[in-house]
Amino acid sequence: MDSRSDEDDVRVRPTRHGSRPRTRQRPAHEEAVPGLVVAVDRGRMTVRVAGPDGAPVHVTAMRARELGKHGVVVGDDVRLVGDVSGQTDTLARIVTIADRRTTLRRSADDSDPTERVVVANAEQLVVVSAVKDPEPSVGFLNRCLVAAYAGGLSPVLLFTKGDLGSPAGLLRRYAGLDVDAVVVSRDSPVTDVADRLAGRMSVLIGHSGVGKSTLVNRLVPDAYRATGDVSKVGKGRHTSSSAVMLDLPGGGQIIDTPGIRSFGLAHVTADDVLAASSDLADAALDCPPGCGHRAEDPECALDAWAAAGPPARAERLAGFRVLLEAVGQLDTGH
Numbered sequence: 001m002d003s004r005s006d007e008d009d010v011r012v013r014p015t016r017h018g019s020r021p022r023t024r025q026r027p028a029h030e031e032a033v034p035g036l037v038v039a040v041d042r043g044r045m046t047v048r049v050a051g052p053d054g055a056p057v058h059v060t061a062m063r064a065r066e067l068g069k070h071g072v073v074v075g076d077d078v079r080l081v082g083d084v085s086g087q088t089d090t091l092a093r094i095v096t097i098a099d100r101r102t103t104l105r106r107s108a109d110d111s112d113p114t115e116r117v118v119v120a121n122a123e124q125l126v127v128v129s130a131v132k133d134p135e136p137s138v139g140f141l142n143r144c145l146v147a148a149y150a151g152g153l154s155p156v157l158l159f160t161k162g163d164l165g166s167p168a169g170l171l172r173r174y175a176g177l178d179v180d181a182v183v184v185s186r187d188s189p190v191t192d193v194a195d196r197l198a199g200r201m202s203v204l205i206g207h208s209g210v211g212k213s214t215l216v217n218r219l220v221p222d223a224y225r226a227t228g229d230v231s232k233v234g235k236g237r238h239t240s241s242s243a244v245m246l247d248l249p250g251g252g253q254i255i256d257t258p259g260i261r262s263f264g265l266a267h268v269t270a271d272d273v274l275a276a277s278s279d280l281a282d283a284a285l286d287c288p289p290g291c292g293h294r295a296e297d298p299e300c301a302l303d304a305w306a307a308a309g310p311p312a313r314a315e316r317l318a319g320f321r322v323l324l325e326a327v328g329q330l331d332t333g334h
């Protein structure tokens, strides 16, 4: 467009007559193309953008240097410049990352307390455990639940391999907590799961071999996620090596992630967990400053809150305090 056709623009920004001085100082990212990061693999991102005809196009991109240390993860809303055609051997640059609505974060392990973001903007965390093979780890499940609350995701428990054993014990253990639980078996339909995932962005998390990718393949017929052999679990073998987002046939997205052995919570405080439950958070306003909200904190106002209400309150408080035991932990492995 001829800039003279817009008198105001010419007067306000006279430098536009020159040869792009504005672009040099502050890149004109207004023209950058919006996209959604659907996969990250060794520094290369796959970003979904709307193509010229509106159909989705997958573009390979890398981070622009100006992003500094700011990492890009699956689920990030980004803007791209450069070649966004999505054709083979083209590469675009990610120049901005939008503020994240939710963040699933974990600290790696005792030797590395760095916290890292696993996935951004997912609404739901599906914590996956097999009923058997591999054995469930309640400590691990609790830490995942805490991470969901701390990151703003709503958690769901998913017990797989119901054909190998009974999920009753696990279901009973979590009945007091305000968390949905679903069971899937090799030969039963996955409609219960599909219903819970419909229309939202969900991320699967769990130990290697629990059946995350198997489930994704059942939910998304053309996913073709590689699935593995449980006997290799624990020997450093993971079948899935990076996170990938897939569209669900009924709307919404599912993110498959590589199996993890541990879930560190070095970055989480008791108040982060509390903030996710408005009733408990309200009651805790009467706590003394610095209250840890644990059973051994004598002046914790949550005890009075539980005593003043129906028995369900005491159950909720007990469940909350079980989760609190996971808070601030790095890695306790299985």
Ligand SMILES: Nc1nc2c(ncn2[C@@H]2O[C@H](COP(=O)(O)OP(=O)(O)OP(=O)(O)O)[C@@H](O)[C@H]2O)c(=O)[nH]1
Residues within 6 Å of the ligand: 160, 161, 162, 163, 164, 184, 185, 186, 187, 206, 207, 208, 209, 210, 211, 212, 213, 214, 215, 226, 227, 228, 229, 230, 237, 238, 239, 240, 241, 257, 258, 259, 260
């Ligand atoms: N019996 C039984 N086996 C299952 C079920 N779901 C998955 N499996 C088996 O469990 C093994 C591991 O499944 P995957 O889907 O690769 O596990 P994953 O969680 O994606 O593992 P990683 O990618 O390593 O994290 C495969 O041999 C599956 O066939 C189930 O419901 N019942």
Ligand SMILES: [Mg+2]
Residues within 6 Å of the ligand: 212, 213, 214, 226, 227, 239, 240, 256, 257, 258, 259
């Ligand atoms: Mg997998």
Ligand SMILES: [Zn+2]
Residues within 6 Å of the ligand: 284, 287, 288, 291, 292, 293, 294, 297, 299, 300, 301, 302
């Ligand atoms: Zn308290």
